[in-house]
Amino acid sequence: MDIVRVQEEVFQLSDVINELVRSDAGVGAVVSFLGVARDHNQGQSVEDLWLEHYPGMTESAIEAMVAKAKSRFEVLRVAVVHRVGHFKPTDPIVAVVVAGVHRTQAFDACQFIMDYLKIHAPFWKKEMTPSGAKWVDARVSDDEAAARWGIPPQA
Amino acid sequence: MELTLRYFASVREGLGVSTEAWKTQAQTLAQLRLELAARNDRYAAHLGTEKVLRMAINQVMVQEDAKLTDRAEVAFFPPVTGG
Numbered sequence: 001m002d003i004v005r006v007q008e009e010v011f012q013l014s015d016v017i018n019e020l021v022r023s024d025a026g027v028g029a030v031v032s033f034l035g036v037a038r039d040h041n042q043g044q045s046v047e048d049l050w051l052e053h054y055p056g057m058t059e060s061a062i063e064a065m066v067a068k069a070k071s072r073f074e075v076l077r078v079a080v081v082h083r084v085g086h087f088k089p090t091d092p093i094v095a096v097v098v099a100g101v102h103r104t105q106a107f108d109a110c111q112f113i114m115d116y117l118k119i120h121a122p123f124w125k126k127e128m129t130p131s132g133a134k135w136v137d138a139r140v141s142d143d144e145a146a147a148r149w150g151i152p153p154q155a
Numbered sequence: 156m157e158l159t160l161r162y163f164a165s166v167r168e169g170l171g172v173s174t175e176a177w178k179t180q181a182q183t184l185a186q187l188r189l190e191l192a193a194r195n196d197r198y199a200a201h202l203g204t205e206k207v208l209r210m211a212i213n214q215v216m217v218q219e220d221a222k223l224t225d226r227a228e229v230a231f232f233p234p235v236t237g238g
Contacts, residue, residue, distance in 0.1 A: 035238050051237070052164055054230065057214035082237065094238050114238060120216065123237025124164035135165045138234035154209050154216065154234050 002070075003079035004062045006053060011081050013095050020077045020099045027076055029103035031110040033096040039089035041136070046127045049087040054122035058082070065116045073109035075100040080113065082123065112149050118142040119154050156180075156225035158187075163232035166208070169201040184210050185219040187229065202231060209234055 001023060003016070013034050021027050037049045066078045079097040087093065096113050100106035125136040143153045158177045167173050181187040188210075192202045202208070211230040212221055223229065 053237070054161075054163055054211075054214070054232070057211060057230070060214060061216075118238045119235065121237050122163065122211070122216075122232065122235050124233065125236045126164070135233065136236040138236055 002066050002077060003081065004059055004066060005081045006055075006058050006062075007081070007083055008085040009083070011083070011092060011095065013092065013097075016079050016081055016095050016097050020079045020097050024076050024099065026101060027099040028101050029106045030097060030099045031103065031106040032098075033094075033110050033114050034092055035094040035114075037087040037089050037091045037093055041127060044127075044129045044131070046089065046129055048128035049089075049091075050126040050128070050133075051084045051087065051093070052124045052126070053082075053084045057122050061121050062117065065113055065120065068116070069098075069109045069113050073098075073100075073105040073112065074102075075105055075109045078109070078113065080117070082117075082121070084123070112151075115142070115146045115149060116151050119146050119151070156223060156227075158223065158226070159228045160191075161228060161230040163230065165233050166201050166231050170197060179223070181223060183219070183223060184212065184217065184221045184229070187223060188219065188231070207234060208232065 017030055039046055062080050075098050077099040082094045096110050098106045098110040119142050127134050127136060160177050161174045162170055179187055181190050188202055192199045209232055212227050
């Protein structure tokens with residue numbers, strides 16, 4: 001089965017990979033993406049990060065993206081684990097893991113899901129910087145990355 | 156019709172409310188947004204048409220011309236920034 005989880009708890013990428021691989025003996029290639037909280041953004045240092053989401057909608061939006069990826073690419077299993085709450089630099093935020101028979105489609109599906117998630121999953125980041133707390137602005141480059149796949153911009 | 160309104164992130168913080176019940180005659184999301192922005196200065200500042208907002212009806216992102224339905228959950232929020 002595919003995995004979609006939104007949680008506060010820290011996860012280990014290796015655990016997610018193992019869970020996915022063991023669910024299907026036909027898997028021959030696994031591609032993973034790990035998004036991490038970094039200590040700077042747009043020239044400012046970031047001490048702490050807060051991530052808010054829309055419970056219920058977040059899960060259904062990600063499930064819809066996973067379904068789109070699976071109908072578009074030849075892949076077997078997909079896992080998306082996204083954390084919310086408080087983060088310190090170096091903490092993992094999101095893992096996208098795609099398992100397939102061969103690598104090419106798995107690479108593409110992983111990037112497709114991540115590009116889709118960036119502009120259509122209802123998460124919001126707030127950064128604590130030396131000059132105060134600030135909600136992060138959406139980036140035009142994220143819309144452009146998604147447009148390469150034909151993914152429409154945010155509604 | 157009766158709606159449940161939900162606000163997230165900077166919109167929630169700016170309005171000082173995360174959810175509220177609302178009765179309206181508005182037919183579309185755009186009409187509802189104008190009605191809410193007319194409530195007071197705070198709502199005007201955070202829901203006014205000059206603000207770039209995303210909207211969802213029953214937890215699906217939609218455009219402003221989307222039709223409202225009775226008992227719908229309507230959410231207003233800034234462009235998303237996850238991942």
